[in-house]
Amino acid sequence: MISPADREKALIWLKNRRETVNPAFFPLLFDSRRYLVLKGGGGSGKSVFAGRLVLERVTSEKGHRWLVTRKVARTLRESCFAQLRSQAAALFPGRVKSVGESEMKIRFDNGGEILFAGLDDVEKLKSIFDVTGVWVEEATEISEADFNQLDIRLRTDFPYPLQMILTFNPTCSTHWLKRRFFDAPDPRAAVSETTYRDNRFLSREAVETLESFKNTDEYYYTVYCLGQWGTTGKTVFNGPALRERLDELTRKEKTDPPPRGFFECGNDKTRIDAFSFVGEAGGPVTLFFRPEAGKRYYIGADTAGEGSDWFCAQVLDEGGRQAATLRTRNDEETFTRQLYCLGRTYNSALIALEVNFSTYPVRLLESLGYREQYVREVADTFEHRIRRSFGFRTDSTTRPLILSTLIAGLRENVSLLNDPVTIGEALTFVRNEKLRPEAEKGAHDDTVMALAIAFFLLPGKGKARKRPADKSRWTKRMREDWAGADAEGRRMLEEKWSGFPRGG
Numbered sequence: 001m002i003s004p005a006d007r008e009k010a011l012i013w014l015k016n017r018r019e020t021v022n023p024a025f026f027p028l029l030f031d032s033r034r035y036l037v038l039k040g041g042g043g044s045g046k047s048v049f050a051g052r053l054v055l056e057r058v059t060s061e062k063g064h065r066w067l068v069t070r071k072v073a074r075t076l077r078e079s080c081f082a083q084l085r086s087q088a089a090a091l092f093p094g095r096v097k098s099v100g101e102s103e104m105k106i107r108f109d110n111g112g113e114i115l116f117a118g119l120d121d122v123e124k125l126k127s128i129f130d131v132t133g134v135w136v137e138e139a140t141e142i143s144e145a146d147f148n149q150l151d152i153r154l155r156t157d158f159p160y161p162l163q164m165i166l167t168f169n170p171t172c173s174t175h176w177l178k179r180r181f182f183d184a185p186d187p188r189a190a191v192s193e194t195t196y197r198d199n200r201f202l203s204r205e206a207v208e209t210l211e212s213f214k215n216t217d218e219y220y221y222t223v224y225c226l227g228q229w230g231t232t233g234k235t236v237f238n239g240p241a242l243r244e245r246l247d248e249l250t251r252k253e254k255t256d257p258p259p260r261g262f263f264e265c266g267n268d269k270t271r272i273d274a275f276s277f278v279g280e281a282g283g284p285v286t287l288f289f290r291p292e293a294g295k296r297y298y299i300g301a302d303t304a305g306e307g308s309d310w311f312c313a314q315v316l317d318e319g320g321r322q323a324a325t326l327r328t329r330n331d332e333e334t335f336t337r338q339l340y341c342l343g344r345t346y347n348s349a350l351i352a353l354e355v356n357f358s359t360y361p362v363r364l365l366e367s368l369g370y371r372e373q374y375v376r377e378v379a380d381t382f383e384h385r386i387r388r389s390f391g392f393r394t395d396s397t398t399r400p401l402i403l404s405t406l407i408a409g410l411r412e413n414v415s416l417l418n419d420p421v422t423i424g425e426a427l428t429f430v431r432n433e434k435l436r437p438e439a440e441k442g443a444h445d446d447t448v449m450a451l452a453i454a455f456f457l458l459p460g461k462g463k464a465r466k467r468p469a470d471k472s473r474w475t476k477r478m479r480e481d482w483a484g485a486d487a488e489g490r491r492m493l494e495e496k497w498s499g500f501p502r503g504g
């Protein structure tokens with residue numbers, strides 16, 4: 001039982017923190033995950049909060065040796081060292097025992113220490129051992145190898161959580177920090193995304209400066225005002241409109257995140273009798289809109305292959321509104337089973353799966369009994385006939401066609417998009433030096449390609465066609481060929497007839 005005096009003390013502590021810490025950062029005071037990843041626009045309060053957290057922990061937990069670092073030692077003195085000295089004096093008066101001016105070190109009355117060293121000061125870094133916490137200021141300046149070295153050093157025996165705080169502006173969408181902490185969620189990391197709007201202590205003048213970038217510099221506006229990953233190339237889509245939409249969605253995400261999770265569909269590999277949606281933070285499936293009875297939905301899917309290990313699917317309603325997404329790095333089978341459930345959930349949506357790298361998903365969907373698949377026409381070179389196959393093939397004819405359909409569709413209305421990942425990939429979808437639209441080096445385009453395929457299916461957009469019920473079943477002739485073929489021959493036939501159901 002807590003005593004009334006202790007309770008009173010705790011309440012005062014809490015009240016003080018609520019008053020002096022911005023609400024966006026407040027929960028992180030109690031987060032014990034290893035990495036606190038503070039991405040944000042200019043003046044969002046990241047550095048002040050990081051300093052605050054370091055001080056909270058060093059003063060309340062005995063025996064800390066907290067390393068504060070950034071790329072260059074020289075800049076560290078004017079920034080973090082100066083900030084922490086004045087923050088400590090203001091917020092924890094009487095707790096500082098001494099300040100080592102030349103060596104840059106702050107000692108506390110409980111034996112704790114905050115040490116400062118630039119990554120360029122190799123000799124000094126070597127002499128700092130047994131660190132119990134690290135704050136990397138302007139973390140985009142350091143390399144992934146630097147980060148890994150620091151991570152390895154943070155492995156001492158200590159009764160309290162060892163933490164690494166990273167503060168930075170999202171300078172570049174192909175930065176390793178994005179790949180490491182944002183492209184796929186890391187359960188050991190707490191990720192925070194803030195802008196100047198999250199900092200209630202920022203001066204009016206600073207706000208005006210940040211907002212004025214809108215009219216002066218698109219890159220600065222993106223990175224420092226909106227707090228979004230900066231891009232170097234120019235997107236083939238409407239960049240400013242996409243950024244505004246992303247900003248809107250990022251804010252909505254904080255107060256009203258869409259349901260995320262996966263479909264639980266049993267372990268029987270050959271069939272799915274029943275399935276249900278299970279909520280899970282960071283899950284592969286996001287539902288923006290629930291299916292409406294009687295409405296038709298369209299799914300485009302891009303499978304992992306050359307240069308990408310992501311599988312993506314986009315669900316659109318008839319008007320092109322993004323209703324749900326599926327995005328996973330799992331194997332083809334898991335992806336296809338999730339896709340099956342997604343399609344069924346959206347009123348047995350028409351699915352167009354890309355078959356460039358593998359026809360397995362198309363065949364698996366079929367064998368699970370999913371009939372609503374897109375059918376493409378292929379000229380049969382042997383028999384001079386048109387044959388029909390399940391799935392979408394992206395090639396030199398279809399690729400420009402689906403992309404131009406998408407570009408035109410989004411020019412009319414970017415608010416069809418509801419998924420921040422898709423918008424992020426659209427923003428890095430640029431024209432290369434040969435003017436071919438593609439993902440910027442180091443960026444992904446899987447969600448964009450899946451979206452382009454889905455868009456193409458929409459009524460009046462591409463030439464969506466469902467497989468006519470029985471026409472593409474094996475003919476008598478095909479069955480004879482199959483019967484007469486050896487194993488190698490059957491493998492070839494299977495490839496040639498991919499998507500044709502054998503029954504009938």
Ligand SMILES: Nc1ncnc2c1ncn2[C@@H]1O[C@H](COP(=O)(O)OP(=O)(O)OP(=O)(O)O)[C@@H](O)[C@H]1O
Pocket residue numbers: 020021022040041042043044045046047048049168169199201202203
């Ligand atoms: N908790 C706070 N209490 C009082 N003032 C604050 C607080 N947080 C931020 N500020 C004010 O807001 C300013 C900007 O905050 P801070 O330097 O932490 O932003 P930042 O996100 O690190 O910005 P940048 O990306 O430009 O480095 C500070 O200089 C300070 O004046």
Ligand SMILES: [Mg+2]
Pocket residue numbers: 046047048167
């Ligand atoms: Mg800062």
